[in-house]
Amino acid sequence: MKKERQNKILYIFLSYKTINKYTLKNHLDISFKTLDRDINDLNDFLKPIKTYISKIDDNYILMNAQTHLILNFTKLNDEFLMISERLIFIILEILKNEHVQQARLLEDLQISKNILVEDLQKLKIILEKYDLELLWQKKGITIPDLSIEKLIPIISNNAIDIIFLKKNSTLLQYGDLSQLFSEYIYKKLVRYFKIDNFKIIYNHLVNLIIDQQNLSEINIAIMAMKITFYLNHSKNKNLNLLDSTNFKKDLNNLYLSSHDQNILNSIWLKEDYKTNILSCVQEIKIEIEKLFQHKLFLDEYIEERLTQHLIANIFNDKVDDLIIEEYKQNLYKYKNNYFEIFTIIALAIEKNFANQDLNLALTYELFIHIIIYLNTLLANVEAKILAVCVGGMGQSFMLKSFLKSLYSKAEIETSSLSLINKKKLPEYDLVISTIDIGNYKNANLIQFPIASILSQREQLSFFINLKIYEKLIGHNKIKKIFSPENVLINQNAKTKEEAILQCGNLLKELGYINDEYIDSMLERERHFSTYIGNWIAICHGMDGRGVLDNGIVIIHFEKPIMFEDQPTHFLVGLAAKNSQYNDFFEKMSIKLLEIDFVEELLKHPSRERIFKEFEL
Numbered sequence: 001m002k003k004e005r006q007n008k009i010l011y012i013f014l015s016y017k018t019i020n021k022y023t024l025k026n027h028l029d030i031s032f033k034t035l036d037r038d039i040n041d042l043n044d045f046l047k048p049i050k051t052y053i054s055k056i057d058d059n060y061i062l063m064n065a066q067t068h069l070i071l072n073f074t075k076l077n078d079e080f081l082m083i084s085e086r087l088i089f090i091i092l093e094i095l096k097n098e099h100v101q102q103a104r105l106l107e108d109l110q111i112s113k114n115i116l117v118e119d120l121q122k123l124k125i126i127l128e129k130y131d132l133e134l135l136w137q138k139k140g141i142t143i144p145d146l147s148i149e150k151l152i153p154i155i156s157n158n159a160i161d162i163i164f165l166k167k168n169s170t171l172l173q174y175g176d177l178s179q180l181f182s183e184y185i186y187k188k189l190v191r192y193f194k195i196d197n198f199k200i201i202y203n204h205l206v207n208l209i210i211d212q213q214n215l216s217e218i219n220i221a222i223m224a225m226k227i228t229f230y231l232n233h234s235k236n237k238n239l240n241l242l243d244s245t246n247f248k249k250d251l252n253n254l255y256l257s258s259h260d261q262n263i264l265n266s267i268w269l270k271e272d273y274k275t276n277i278l279s280c281v282q283e284i285k286i287e288i289e290k291l292f293q294h295k296l297f298l299d300e301y302i303e304e305r306l307t308q309h310l311i312a313n314i315f316n317d318k319v320d321d322l323i324i325e326e327y328k329q330n331l332y333k334y335k336n337n338y339f340e341i342f343t344i345i346a347l348a349i350e351k352n353f354a355n356q357d358l359n360l361a362l363t364y365e366l367f368i369h370i371i372i373y374l375n376t377l378l379a380n381v382e383a384k385i386l387a388v389c390v391g392g393m394g395q396s397f398m399l400k401s402f403l404k405s406l407y408s409k410a411e412i413e414t415s416s417l418s419l420i421n422k423k424k425l426p427e428y429d430l431v432i433s434t435i436d437i438g439n440y441k442n443a444n445l446i447q448f449p450i451a452s453i454l455s456q457r458e459q460l461s462f463f464i465n466l467k468i469y470e471k472l473i474g475h476n477k478i479k480k481i482f483s484p485e486n487v488l489i490n491q492n493a494k495t496k497e498e499a500i501l502q503c504g505n506l507l508k509e510l511g512y513i514n515d516e517y518i519d520s521m522l523e524r525e526r527h528f529s530t531y532i533g534n535w536i537a538i539c540h541g542m543d544g545r546g547v548l549d550n551g552i553v554i555i556h557f558e559k560p561i562m563f564e565d566q567p568t569h570f571l572v573g574l575a576a577k578n579s580q581y582n583d584f585f586e587k588m589s590i591k592l593l594e595i596d597f598v599e600e601l602l603k604h605p606s607r608e609r610i611f612k613e614f615e616l
């Protein structure tokens with residue numbers, strides 16, 4: 001196993017065991033073909049210990065996963081160093097010898113010249129952030145004015161990168177770094193930075209912090225790593241953080257860089273951090289109250305949950321990109337439908353905290369807290385609900401009882417299809433029908449088959465909550481440029497004109513354009529073909545006349561439509577009122593030119609897949 005990416009994949013599976021295929025593909029930024037090839041190579045590598053990665057539906061699962069066995073096998077059978085370890089090796093070799101020949105690095109690291117050049121370029125960029133310079137001289141590669149003190153923040157950050165990659169129970173439960181690094185790198189770090197003290201520092205920090213706030217083990221490990229390295233600084237030579245007696249006192253006197261000192265200050269919740277946290281939570285509370293037009297409120301319980309979550313996570317210096325990708329994959333439906341709440345949280349966090357990568361993670365996490373709480377509130381709303389059935393009194397009673405079990409405070413009426421008064425239907429907060437009501441279209445209607453109320457209870461509850469939510473926020477609902485309803489799959493058209501009309505009518509139905517723009521779309525196609533390759537055409541008007549709002553629709557056609565003798569399966573309908581979303585349009589266009597992505601959609605057309613890829 002010689003590929004860095006394959007090592008990374010293996011450690012991801014050691015941490016998570018089960019990974020969604022889209023999450024993993026997007027995180028690694030590779031095609032499914034490449035991912036499957038890497039998985040096959042990993043399975044060949046792991047065969048001697050009877051461990052393998054299996055693909056089940058949309059997930060990859062590590063089978064027979066014994067973490068210690070896999071880690072030990074990997075150390076015995078693979079001397080390939082990850083990039084963070086290679087950079088540590090190069091820096092420490094230069095510290096020891098002042099100059100290091102490129103040929104020696106190639107021999108010691110057992111990598112290609114191209115990989116070494118890439119590593120040195122990355123190292124050069126890192127060093128520049130610390131006012132250090134990587135030079136190529138006749139004697140070899142060197143870093144002028146290098147010292148242990150100058151290396152501490154650089155090496156510690158590389159070590160933290162490895163923590164994020166290789167986090168596992170051995171490290172988090174026992175504070176054992178020997179499994180984190182290759183044996184050779186570990187010995188070097190012990191020699192230069194005494195990182196064998198990490199376990200003591202980690203345990204002291206756990207005992208000190210655990211009574212004050214609910215920090216995760218990974219966050220404590222990151223801080224313990226920084227402290228362990230900084231103990232080697234000459235300004236800290238008189239401190240004894242290995243002794244638990246005066247640990248807190250000496251920790252307050254520990255010299256750190258200004259950046260790392262800010263992180264330590266946030267652990268102790270110095271006044272500035274308390275103010276920002278409380279301000280953020282209050283802003284979220286006030287704006288959500290406005291969103292619901294003062295009909296729903298965040299109580300003290302959820303305020304405390306949000307506050308404690310920020311306290312536990314606000315000092316994070318790094319964010320696991322895979323976690324962000326997991327949030328995007330698993331929460332896209334909630335983010336899209338409760339976009340107003342997500343936006344309120346994002347703006348409050350952006351206003352109060354500076355770390356943009358961390359802000360996105362915090363936004364998703366506070367969003368989860370609030371959506372869970374909101375579901376409880378919505379279940380107790382005094383809504384007026386009409387249940388429409390066709391199966392007589394027995395079916396009506398069954399549906400009413402079911403709805404009452406979900407919404408105990410709701411006023412629930414029942415009616416047969418023949419007796420409903422369509423003019424009075426808008427008076428209800430919600431109309432739930434087990435059959436098609438005909439030409440009645442209203443935002444308060446949900447059609448759901450009676451046979452599915454038990455097997456799809458969670459899905460029905462989601463739809464009902466969403467309708468109640470939209471009713472409560474009313475005109476505060478944000479119109480989005482792209483939503484799941486903007487995507488149609490397995491449609492049919494005989495000509496490109498008919499296909500363009502379908503695109504235009506969908507844009508019109510969703511409120512983005514009027515008929516004038518549809519005529520303009522057809523006119524443009526008569527003058528210029530909108531086919532761009534990869535079975536895709538991007539249809540739009542001659543100009544912006546007839547555009548009411550920015551919007552995009554995507555229609556997949558089961559049988560190809562001919563555009564200038566080119567078979568076309570996907571039509572993208574574009575309505576641009578202004579340049580606000582030009583970056584989004586550009587991102588979408590680039591993605592649609594990726595042959596692997598389009599071929600995957602041709603084999604498995606999916607509204608969900610398309611929306612997940614392009615959601616804002």
